[in-house]
Amino acid sequence: MHYFITGTDTDCGKTLVTLGFMQLCLESGLKTTGMKPVAAGALRTHEGLLNPDALAIQGLSNPPLSYSEVNPYCFEPAVAPHLAAKLAGTSIDLERIARQYQQLCETHEAVVVEGAGGWKVPLNDGQDMADMCRRLDLPVVLVVGLRLGCINHALLSMDAILASGQPLLGWIANHVDANMSLAEDNIQTLKQRIKAPLLGRIPRLDRVSAETVATYLSLPSAY
Template structure:
């Protein structure tokens, strides 16, 4: 049976792609078919093949069987800014309907594990009227939360969990990703989060010299998702 999840984070730049790619890697080496969608990516580079996003390429590398880039990342925005601002500046249509349709095209592949990665945190605007979190609601996707372990993470994590619950979605699991090597009392913060977040902890990822998918996957347990 196909399993599908929406991957979000407590903020931007806290490792959503790193964790998503690692979860796909763990599933893939376990013999499962995998797919990913990063429906909108801001911060793309011009290449001979068109605009390409580093995060979307990392997800593409863990899709098995392979998927075309355009399926994984249908909306590419060049400026590395909030997607709704970039879309407006670049004249790109960014709507819930377009993104949902793009995700359904990948869902039709019926892979064992499919991850849809958001942009930034949970409440990211798509346009003047719609939020990216509404995509998870529209597709009825359980959520995987990446918690960037740094000062303030408890507040950010709990508020995000509350918002996910308020939207009527299940928190399927969460990952503690140590983004700040100088964070004070990381063990105590993790213990508090484990006590207060009522969902499986899929793993605690330390600061790694090489944060490739295989290295990160060694610190994760994909079993609760598949």
């Protein structure tokens, strides 16, 4: 049970869904981890650069993993990954990510891979997040951040995912804007137009935990 979590844009709830899916897999008795191959926006600590989302994923992984196994590319500035890599004097190598992913697959029955930003975010001069997903050959779950403009972002993302040839297993509605006008109407419009099932609706949560998020989600029925 391996999944790639992408989203309509940044801060749409990809990490929430990654943790929720991990929790569901753990509750099913599976050895489970998540992977955040690229993280831009990290804290400088005595242990090196650490990204809060990747730390949360590492903390939920069972059997446990080192930080670098979960997040091989970590950059300090919260900017586009290819720009963060250039500032750090390096380049993101998909083959390195693929090798790390395969190692995780050898020790864990479920691996939930979280993308950075949206589906077409550049990773280097010639490759983007879609190329990463294709290289890892993962089915996709799309997180839609419910806010003004989300219909257009969601449908463009769906078209791009389907055009890539990777399976779109479903989508999740995340209420990032608790005061969004006509949120239910937006969800119904997306249900009619997205060619994949709705796998969950996450309300605006005051206190966030993997266990809580998991109660609002369901794993794809089959893959």
